[in-house]
Amino acid sequence: MxxxxxxxxxxxxxxxxxxxxxxxxxxxxxxxxxxxxxxxxxxxxxxxxxxxxxxxxxxxxxxxxxxxxxxxxxxxxxxxxxxxxxxxxxxxxxxxxxxxxxxxxxxxxxxxxxxxxxxxxxxxxxxxxxxxxxxxPDFLTPGAHPDVPLVSEHCMTAHQTADSRSRFMCHFSKMVVKKNGRMRVYACTLVDDDESFDLGGRLDEAAGVRVMLRHHRCYSCFAHGSSCSEIHPG
Ligand code: SF4
CATH class of the missing domain: 3.20.20.70 (Aldolase class I)
Known part of the structure; x- marks a missing residue:
């Protein structure tokens, strides 16, 4: 892949x-x-x-x-x-x-x-x-439900560029995790407290799934930018 x-x-x-x-x-x-x-x-x-x-x-x-x-x-x-x-x-x-x-x-x-x-x-x-x-930024504890603005498709096109969108962790990486004895693929490392970000059991299939940015941490990414998937400089 x-x-x-x-x-x-x-x-x-x-x-x-x-x-x-x-x-x-x-x-x-x-x-x-x-x-x-x-x-x-x-x-x-x-x-x-x-x-x-x-x-x-x-x-x-x-x-x-x-x-x-x-x-x-x-x-x-x-x-x-x-x-x-x-x-x-x-x-x-x-x-x-x-x-x-x-x-x-x-x-x-x-x-x-x-x-x-x-x-x-x-x-x-x-x-x-x-x-x-x-x-x-403060991502809050897993399972928290703070009241933050929803990141819509319009937000992502009007306030982000193709370049800034490409730097969202969910754009260029996925999280693979073992949950209840099964391999699951999540949109990123920040959203595995929400089952709706479970993209399935195969990395190749998950890579093609559209991610809706409805998690409160998506707003942190949108407003502040952040990534756990730093690419090795070498
Ligand atoms: S928190 Fe949301 S916007 Fe940020 S990388 Fe994860 S899925 Fe994408």
Whole structure:
């Protein structure tokens, strides 16, 4: 099917016992990206992860550091998480893996100032100042039903361009997930709490299904842009 990249997300992918074997296999086929919390499950398996650098395709990591402020990050993820996430980034970078950072975006924030704080933190932890930082709006918890405008076809044609539409995650990627013991394909990683975004049990068939943007997170994509499917720069 011409798949260009595999991305693995969770929860935390490294709590899966077979994740190293899975990545080993995937990296024989295409570049792969792991989205991780960057805590003990990664730190404990660093030596096994290092071996994956020798596979035919590159492996990259995106680690969540929600805020440039340690206390704020740890308040959401547990005491010590911030320090471990930076340690993971540094250890993975030291082993030659491209790394990026996922952060939360506050409404009304000074994005340039926040990104500068992250750059300084990167440099302080031995990472390149140009480390990619991907920011996400608050997507709310799964199953939430906030009152947001519906994204219609008119919204997508009048307020988006062909180029910006092509950057919607559901346009260029799909999420494959095992649910109740069956493989299902969802429009993207953000909508698997809504069965209407279940596009079936086959990737080739799901690729042709038209996605209606009725999920509240679709409005976040429309208004702010965001993607969990970062394509590997290599
Ligand atoms: S949340 Fe909606 S608009 Fe955004 S990528 Fe998923 S399906 Fe597409």
């Amino acid at each position: 011409g798949v260009r990249q595999f991305s693995f997300t969770g929860g935390e992918p490294f709590v899966v016992r077979d994740i190293i074997r899975i990545l080993e296999y995937a990296l024989g086929l295409a570049p792969s990206l792991v989205l991780s919390n960057g805590t003990d499950p990664v730190l404990r398996r660093l030596e096994a992860i290092a071996v994956l650098a020798g596979r035919p395709h590159p492996l990259s990591f995106r680690i969540s550091i929600d805020y440039a402020d340690q206390a704020r990050h740890d308040a959401g993820r547990g005491e010590g998480s911030w320090r471990k996430a930076w340690q993971c980034l540094a250890e993975l970078h030291r082993r030659g893996f491209p790394v990026s950072i996922a952060r939360q975006r506050d409404s009304g924030e000074d994005t340039a100032a926040v990104d500068l704080q992250y750059r300084e933190l990167c440099l302080g932890h031995g990472l390149p100042g140009g480390t990619r930082i991907v920011s996400f």
